Amino acid sequence: MTDQLVIGGHPFNSRFILGSGKFSLEIVKAVIENGGAEIVTLALRRANLGGEENILDYIPLNVTLLPNTSGARTAEEAVKIARLAREINCGNFVKVEVIRDSKYLFPDNYETIKATEILAKDGFVVLPYMYPDLNVARDLVSAGAAAVMPLAAPIGSNKGLSTRDFIEILVNEIAVPIIVDAGIGRPSQACEAMEMGVDAVMCNTAVATAKNIPLMARAFGQAIESGRNAYLAGLGRVLTEAEASSPLTGFLED
Amino acid sequence: MAVKRTDPMAYQPGMAMIASDIRDKVLINVDNYDYSKVSARDVEEALKKNHLSLEDYGALLSPAATPYLEEMAKKAIIETRRYFGNSIGLFTPLYIANYCENNCVYCGFNCKNKIRRGKLSRAEMESELEAIAKTGLTEILILTGESRHHSGVEYIGAAVKLAAEYFATVGIEIYPLNADEYAYLKKCGADFVSVYQETYNLDKYQQVHLSGPKRVFPYRFDAQERALMGGMRGVSFGALLGLDDFRKDAFATGLHAFFIQQKYPHAEIGFSTPRLRPFINNANNNPNDVHEQQLLQVMLAYRLLMPFAGITISTRERAGFRDHVIGMVATKISAGVRVGVGGHEQEEKGDEQFEISDPRSVTEVHQMILNRGLQPVYRDYIRV
Numbered sequence: 016m017t018d019q020l021v022i023g024g025h026p027f028n029s030r031f032i033l034g035s036g037k038f039s040l041e042i043v044k045a046v047i048e049n050g051g052a053e054i055v056t057l058a059l060r061r062a063n064l065g066g067e068e069n070i071l072d073y074i075p076l077n078v079t080l081l082p083n084t085s086g087a088r089t090a091e092e093a094v095k096i097a098r099l100a101r102e103i104n105c106g107n108f109v110k111v112e113v114i115r116d117s118k119y120l121f122p123d124n125y126e127t128i129k130a131t132e133i134l135a136k137d138g139f140v141v142l143p144y145m146y147p148d149l150n151v152a153r154d155l156v157s158a159g160a161a162a163v164m165p166l167a168a169p170i171g172s173n174k175g176l177s178t179r180d181f182i183e184i185l186v187n188e189i190a191v192p193i194i195v196d197a198g199i200g201r202p203s204q205a206c207e208a209m210e211m212g213v214d215a216v217m218c219n220t221a222v223a224t225a226k227n228i229p230l231m232a233r234a235f236g237q238a239i240e241s242g243r244n245a246y247l248a249g250l251g252r253v254l255t256e257a258e259a260s261s262p263l264t265g266f267l268e269d
Numbered sequence: 270m271a272v273k274r275t276d277p278m279a280y281q282p283g284m285a286m287i288a289s290d291i292r293d294k295v296l297i298n299v300d301n302y303d304y305s306k307v308s309a310r311d312v313e314e315a316l317k318k319n320h321l322s323l324e325d326y327g328a329l330l331s332p333a334a335t336p337y338l339e340e341m342a343k344k345a346i347i348e349t350r351r352y353f354g355n356s357i358g359l360f361t362p363l364y365i366a367n368y369c370e371n372n373c374v375y376c377g378f379n380c381k382n383k384i385r386r387g388k389l390s391r392a393e394m395e396s397e398l399e400a401i402a403k404t405g406l407t408e409i410l411i412l413t414g415e416s417r418h419h420s421g422v423e424y425i426g427a428a429v430k431l432a433a434e435y436f437a438t439v440g441i442e443i444y445p446l447n448a449d450e451y452a453y454l455k456k457c458g459a460d461f462v463s464v465y466q467e468t469y470n471l472d473k474y475q476q477v478h479l480s481g482p483k484r485v486f487p488y489r490f491d492a493q494e495r496a497l498m499g500g501m502r503g504v505s506f507g508a509l510l511g512l513d514d515f516r517k518d519a520f521a522t523g524l525h526a527f528f529i530q531q532k533y534p535h536a537e538i539g540f541s542t543p544r545l546r547p548f549i550n551n552a553n554n555n556p557n558d559v560h561e562q563q564l565l566q567v568m569l570a571y572r573l574l575m576p577f578a579g580i581t582i583s584t585r586e587r588a589g590f591r592d593h594v595i596g597m598v599a600t601k602i603s604a605g606v607r608v609g610v611g612g613h614e615q616e617e618k619g620d621e622q623f624e625i626s627d628p629r630s631v632t633e634v635h636q637m638i639l640n641r642g643l644q645p646v647y648r649d650y651i652r653v
Contacts, residue, residue: 036356039643060651068646092653096653099651115535117534220350224350
């Protein structure tokens with residue numbers, strides 16, 4: 016059975032999207048390989064072409080790059096950054112990130128929709144980072160998003176699925192892949208998200224701040240795979256419903 | 270002979286006033302801040318919280334928090350890693366001029382001091398910028414003394430334009446400007462502005478800033494806000510710790526940044542922590558002396574108040590201190606620093622503002638960062 020994640024027509028075998036930029040560049044390759052990640056995000060603002068410590072020099076070529084527009088405060092700035100990413104051969108994928116709050120780093124859903132529309136028309140495979148709101152998710156899909164990336168909890172908070180109920184609604188209602196982004200702190204939380212039916216999990220801080228980073232990447236990769244299998248196996252019913260071994264109402268006679 | 274000094278609250282010609290209540294909010298809170306009343310229990314309560322109230326912040330700056338420095342550090346390192354991971358930003362300053370019209374009693378650039386003054390010509394700037402760019406750095410901080418006559422906004426603008434050709438990130442640490450002048454420098458390619466209030470105690474402020482534009486306390490105070498109004502992306506704050514009561518000044522600095530961030534939530538916030546060193550043979554005599562322990566306490570308190578803020582560690586501090594605070598509390602470190610005018614490629618054209626304690630090159634600092642298990646970051650910005 017093939018169970019692939021398809022984003023904008025591109026199939027992937029792994030459902031672990033790895034964030035880079037918070038740990039040492041020399042181990043980027045090992046971390047990717049350990050986690051089995053096929054998609055790696057990078058902040059374009061970190062790309063130091065031809066210069067010192069350029070992250071692009073450290074990411075293996077067989078990996079799909081997902082440059083993000085971090086640093087953008089408006090749709091217009093996000094569009095400019097995405098186009099710069101394409102110019103330096105980062106490919107067509109872009110994670111739209113529009114943030115104008117330096118404290119909580121919450122995405123600005125309104126500007127994100129605008130940027131998504133422009134970039135999707137421009138041929139990008141757009142994965143917008145968003146606050147999990149059903150109406151916004153629908154608008155993003157209409158605007159051409161190839162997937163949506165709702166936040167689980169504030170960036171870097173490692174709090175797990177704080178927005179669980181809202182993400183679950185997106186899982187039920189939205190046709191494009193749902194990729195949980197930001198806030199996942201432990202492999203068990205990534206697993207929980209996958210069990211719930213999200214299509215992929217993106218993780219950065221939780222891996223980057225582990226003592227053994229490659230090993231933590233492996234743990235996440237396995238947890239995500241495990242959660243996916245559990246979802247496919249139909250675990251949800253067991254978890255949420257009591258099931259007596261004989262019918263509770265079996266005593267009724269007439 | 271008594272000299273009549275001007276009113277430090279009176280604006281001088283050309284200084285634009287903006288409507289803002291931030292100064293009042295900061296100063297009222299600072300007035301009410303009495304760190305001698307803080308108990309160990311208050312400190313412990315503050316350390317339990319995820320989001321500090323302003324009272325909690327005051328508790329962490331108090332003498333009562335001194336025995337809790339290790340706990341503060343443990344909490345700070347978690348916050349720093351959460352927001353910045355292992356990344357440590359690298360940059361260097363370039364002094365393009367040291368002419369100054371201010372008479373500030375503590376400063377090497379004081380207009381009354383007989384030091385060698387100079388400013389870089391365009392060609393000299395270019396060769397300096399080129400030499401710095403060759404070290405691999407992509408972030409630069411352009412500095413001047415305060416002289417509109419010798420280093421006017423257009424002169425600085427020309428320097429910024431040149432710097433923007435070589436560097437991804439250009440910051441300025443110059444005299445306070447009006448919002449439209451900040452907008453002009455933003456257009457030239459500068460995105461970050463550092464202005465240090467030195468002290469938030471008006472009495473002390475006027476005792477040490479005897480004359481010149483810097484004597485005007487409120488104009489300097491509102492500089493960050495005018496910079497943001499002019500479209501700058503980030504602003505930095507700092508008090509010259511040890512000039513007055515460092516606990517109150519650090520409290521004020523944090524509040525200043527806090528209220529600016531509330532009003533301009535998109536702004537990137539930064540802190541610097543320059544200090545006047547205690548006289549060695551006078552150690553322990555003055556409770557307001559800023560030894561390394563106190564300096565670290567201030568840095569940790571800034572971090573816990575604003576976990577997302579950048580904190581820069583200056584070459585005024587020794588290598589051993591700098592190496593240990595990066596990753597724990599500081600997120601940015603300068604390297605290959607010259608504090609005279611020029612001096613990276615050309616011979617220095619003017620004397621230094623202060624002496625540095627860490628002369629290491631970019632390569633050496635880079636290696637130190639790696640040795641500490643951290644990641645040197647050269648570029649973290651796109652000018653859009």
